[in-house]
Each structure stands twice: as structure tokens, then as C-alpha cells.
Amino acid sequence: MDIIQIENLSKKFDGFAALNNVSFNITRGDFFGLIGPNGAGKTTLLRILYSMVVPSSGNIRIKGLDLRKDYKKIKYILGIVPQDDNLDADLSVLDNLTIYSMYFGLSKKESLKRSEELLGFFDLSDRRNSKVMDLSGGLRRRLMIARALINNPEIIMLDEPTSGLDPEYRHNIWNKLVLLNKEGSTILMSTHYMEEAERLFKNMVILNHGEIVVRGKTEDITRNKKSLEEIFLDIARK
Amino acid sequence: MKFIEKIKDINHNLSLRALAVLYRNFLAWLKIYKPSIIGDVLEPLLFLAALGLGVGKFIHNIDGISYIEFIVPGIIASSSMYAAAFESTFGSYTRMVTYRTFEAILLTPVTVEEIVLGEIFWGTSKAFMSGIAVLIVGLVFGWIISPLALFIPVFILLNGAIFSSLSLLITSFSPSYDFFSYYFTIAISTMFLFSGVFYPVSSLPHILSYFVFVMPLYYSVHVMRLLDLGILSPAIFYYFIILSFISIILFYLTAFFIRKRVIK
Numbered sequence: 106m107d108i109i110q111i112e113n114l115s116k117k118f119d120g121f122a123a124l125n126n127v128s129f130n131i132t133r134g135d136f137f138g139l140i141g142p143n144g145a146g147k148t149t150l151l152r153i154l155y156s157m158v159v160p161s162s163g164n165i166r167i168k169g170l171d172l173r174k175d176y177k178k179i180k181y182i183l184g185i186v187p188q189d190d191n192l193d194a195d196l197s198v199l200d201n202l203t204i205y206s207m208y209f210g211l212s213k214k215e216s217l218k219r220s221e222e223l224l225g226f227f228d229l230s231d232r233r234n235s236k237v238m239d240l241s242g243g244l245r246r247r248l249m250i251a252r253a254l255i256n257n258p259e260i261i262m263l264d265e266p267t268s269g270l271d272p273e274y275r276h277n278i279w280n281k282l283v284l285l286n287k288e289g290s291t292i293l294m295s296t297h298y299m300e301e302a303e304r305l306f307k308n309m310v311i312l313n314h315g316e317i318v319v320r321g322k323t324e325d326i327t328r329n330k331k332s333l334e335e336i337f338l339d340i341a342r343k
Numbered sequence: 344m345k346f347i348e349k350i351k352d353i354n355h356n357l358s359l360r361a362l363a364v365l366y367r368n369f370l371a372w373l374k375i376y377k378p379s380i381i382g383d384v385l386e387p388l389l390f391l392a393a394l395g396l397g398v399g400k401f402i403h404n405i406d407g408i409s410y411i412e413f414i415v416p417g418i419i420a421s422s423s424m425y426a427a428a429f430e431s432t433f434g435s436y437t438r439m440v441t442y443r444t445f446e447a448i449l450l451t452p453v454t455v456e457e458i459v460l461g462e463i464f465w466g467t468s469k470a471f472m473s474g475i476a477v478l479i480v481g482l483v484f485g486w487i488i489s490p491l492a493l494f495i496p497v498f499i500l501l502n503g504a505i506f507s508s509l510s511l512l513i514t515s516f517s518p519s520y521d522f523f524s525y526y527f528t529i530a531i532s533t534m535f536l537f538s539g540v541f542y543p544v545s546s547l548p549h550i551l552s553y554f555v556f557v558m559p560l561y562y563s564v565h566v567m568r569l570l571d572l573g574i575l576s577p578a579i580f581y582y583f584i585i586l587s588f589i590s591i592i593l594f595y596l597t598a599f600f601i602r603k604r605v606i607k
Contacts, residue, residue: 118607155450156606157449157450158606180450191443192447204366204370207363207366208451256451
């Protein structure tokens with residue numbers, strides 16, 4: 106079943122077309138990738154999906170619900186990791202999670218239980234009382250992902266979650282994401298690391314200048330041609 | 344009719360989830376409450392002491408009461424204005440732009456309108472703390488005249504809500520922190536000096552007194568002084584209605600413009 110359906114989606118910012126007539130579907134349980142050069146429209150697409158940007162035209166259905174009308178309901182099943190760090194710098198690691206759970210309406214008991222689970226899962230338990238400002242970049246990123254999972258989301262959306270991280274942290278995050286996907290979460294993620302894309306994504310679209318230029322299964326895309334990196338470079342040079 | 348639709352949209356997006364935003368701000372405040380209390384509570388008390396006791400020495404009475412008794416209701420109103428204005432400009436701007444807290448909250452089912460309401464609740468809470476502190480000091484030192492003054496907190500809340508909404512509205516247009524200088528100089532300082540906090544507005548040149556009537560702080564000062572003096576006038580009721588009306592209008596305007604600012 107298609108859990109996300111995107112139909113003829115376009116977005117113009119002051120006349121500039123950030124997305125142009127983009128359509129594709131994502132099936133439940135997929136690990137779906139968005140790749141493309143900088144400025145291709147990946148972030149705009151994700152921001153539309155989590156209702157921070159209003160599309161100029163097109164339709165989106167998530168779990169059968171119309172995003173335009175039911176965006177509040179949809180938010181309950183999404184876990185979102187945006188590109189920029191927006192952790193609550195005024196609060197501790199644990200408070201970041203518990204406060205976030207209040208936004209979803211979790212009870213205090215549920216909230217503490219879920220927060221502790223997530224701190225354990227992301228190896229942050231011993232930092233629970235640290236200030237967010239005192240965490241390294243890698244730990245902050247893990248906390249961002251932990252925070253996005255507070256509501257047990259069915260769909261996890263991540264915008265370049267590993268950019269700027271050292272290989273150890275990157276592998277650590279990959280492992281967690283693969284595990285979450287195996288447990289049934291649908292994942293939609295953007296990246297510009299081709300190695301990461303080949304390793305993680307089951308299906309993907311490659312965007313350039315706001316349009317889909319390649320789509321399909323990762324193994325089909327890379328089968329007869331060169332590596333994903335070469336395909337990417339060919340596209341980016343156009 | 345489009346206007347009515349907009350109001351309906353805003354109402355549709357409101358719920359008690361706004362209290363989570365209020366609680367978030369309270370929790371963050373608990374970590375820095377000491378410096379915050381200096382600004383919101385100690386500063387108005389300094390004004391009260393310096394002007395009330397210092398200048399008051401030369402003014403034997405004003406409308407039949409001592410100078411410090413005269414300025415207590417004014418300082419209650421102006422300190423709550425300042426507390427709300429600081430919180431809903433510098434504080435809210437930091438959460439909206441610098442720390443991207445609004446954006447983080449918007450990744451959850453909380454709506455822009457609920458964030459706005461939560462922010463206004465918070466600005467109003469800061470105003471309440473500040474105004475109540477002055478009222479308590481006034482009570483302790485015997486500078487409060489009538490028991491009707493116990494109704495002043497209702498108007499501290501209203502005054503806080505108005506200045507918190509107005510300030511957040513300014514924040515929705517603000518490109519940077521520097522922009523707030525205009526607001527604080529042109530609007531806030533002017534109201535502080537010309538709304539009858541330190542002298543009856545009737546002593547101003549006639550032409551200036553017209554400007555006084557467009558300043559929300561004038562109404563708050565006036566109604567708090569009526570209560571303090573124990574004058575049970577119908578004006579108190581009218582002011583309650585007017586001030587409530589202003590705060591509701593400001594809320595809708597602010598909700599509209601903050602949404603415009605954060606959702607592209």
C-alpha cells in the first residue's frame with residue numbers, strides 16, 4: 106500500500122520554481138531516498154511534506170489523508186528530523202524529549218518511559234542531564250533523531266541526517282535507521298552521500314532543478330550503468 | 344468575508360495544547376530565573392523607591408494623596424507592560440529565529456496559532472509576576488489606599504495580554520533584534536512617560552492629551568488608579584470591555600502575521 110502519494114507537486118518561491126510537477130509514491134515499509142545536487146528541491150519537498158511550506162499546486166496524501174486538510178492528524182504519525190539543528194538549547198537532554206512528548210499529548214508516565222527508552226537506544230542515557238549546548242555535533246544529531254521518535258511514528262522523515270558527521274557517528278546512525286526500518290517504520294530520507302544512498306535506500310528518486318530525473322529501485326538504477334556517484338555527477342553537470 | 348474565514352481558520356487551529364508551549368517557556372525560565380527576576384521585579388521597585396521617595400519629598404500631595412501613593416498603580420501598569428514587551432520581543436524573537444524553537448514545535452501537532460497563544464500566555468505571566476510584585480510591596484508598605492485594589496490583578500493580566508500580543512505582532516515583522524529599538528523608543532517609552540504614570544495626564548498641554556487616548560497603557564493606569572482609590576465607577580467596567588476587546592483583536596492579528604512569517 107502507498108503510504109505517501111505525491112501528485113503533480115509544484116512550488117514556486119517568488120517566481121523561482123523550486124519543484125516542478127513532481128509525482129511519486131512511497132510504499133509502507135520502504136526505505137526511500139531523495140537524492141540530488143544542492144538546490145535540487147529535496148529540502149523543499151520534505152518541508153512541504155511536514156507542512157512548513159505550502160505547495161503552489163498538487164496533491165499529497167499521507168496514509169490516505171489529505172495533507173492540506175488533515176495536516177494536524179498527519180503530524181501524529183510523522184517523526185521529523187530537519188536539516189538544521191533546532192534542539193531546545195535552553196533545556197537538558199531529557200527535557201528536550203519530555204517537552205516534545207507534551208506537544209504530542211503524551212501523559213507524563215508514557216513520556217518518561219518513552220524518553221528513557223530512546224536515550225538507551227541512542228546511547229545517550231548517561232548524558233540525560235547535560236545541557237544540549239554541551240553535546241558534540243554527533244550526539245546532538247542522535248538526540249534530534251531520538252526526539253523525532255518520541256511519538257512512535259509510522260513514517261520517519263530525515264533531511265540529510267548524517268551530513269558533517271564523522272564515519273563512526275554516521276555508521277551508528279545508519280545502523281539505527283536500518284533497525285527502525287526492519288521494525289516496520291517507513292523511512293524517507295535525503296542525502297548527498299552516494300555511498301550512503303546505495304547502502305540504505307531500497308527505492309529512490311533523483312531530483313535536479315526541481316524535477317525528477319531518475320526513479321526506481323536502487324539496484325536497478327545502478328545495475329547496468331556505473332556507480333551511483335557517476336550517475337549523480339552526470340546529472341549534476343547537466 | 345475573507346476576513347471571517349481567516350478568523351475561523353485561526354479558531355480551528357486553537358486548543359489547550361498551547362499550554363504545552365507555556366510550560367516549555369516556564370521550564371526554560373526556571374534555569375535562568377535569577378537574572379530574569381532582577382529585571383522584571385527589582386527594576387520597577389527601584390523606580391518606585393527613587394521617584395516615590397525621592398521626588399515625592401518635594402510633592403506633598405497630588406489629587407489629595409501622597410506622591411508615592413499616586414505612582415504605585417502607574418508603576419504596576421508600566422512594569423507589567425515592560426515585562427510583557429521584553430518577553431514577547433527579545434524572548435519570542437530568540438525562540439522564533441535564533442533557536443528555531445517555533446520550527447521544532449511545528450514538527451509536532453502543535454499549530455502556529457497555539458504557539459502564538461502559548462507565547463502570549465507566557466508574556467502575560469511575566470507581566471503578572473512583575474505587576475504583582477509592585478502591588479505586594481505597595482500593600483506591605485501601606486501605599487495602597489482601598490481594598491478595591493485587590494481587583495487590580497485582573498487588569499494586570501489584561502494589560503499583560505495586550506502588550507504581549509502587541510509586542511509579538513512587532514516581532515512578526517522584525518528582521519533583527521535592532522528593529523526593536525524603534526518599538527521601545529517610539530511606543531513603549533512614550534507610553535511609559537505620557538500615560539499618567541507619574542502625573543495626571545490633565546496636566547499635559549491640551550494638544551498632547553489627544554495622543555494619550557490612543558495609548559493602551561493610559562487606560563490600564565487609569566483603571567488601576569480608580570481601583571486603588573476605591574472609586575467604583577462604571578468606567579472600570581467599560582475599560583474592562585475595551586481592554587479585553589483590544590487584546591482579542593491583537594491576538595488575531597498576531598496569529599495571522601506570525602503564520603505568514605513562519606510558514607512559507
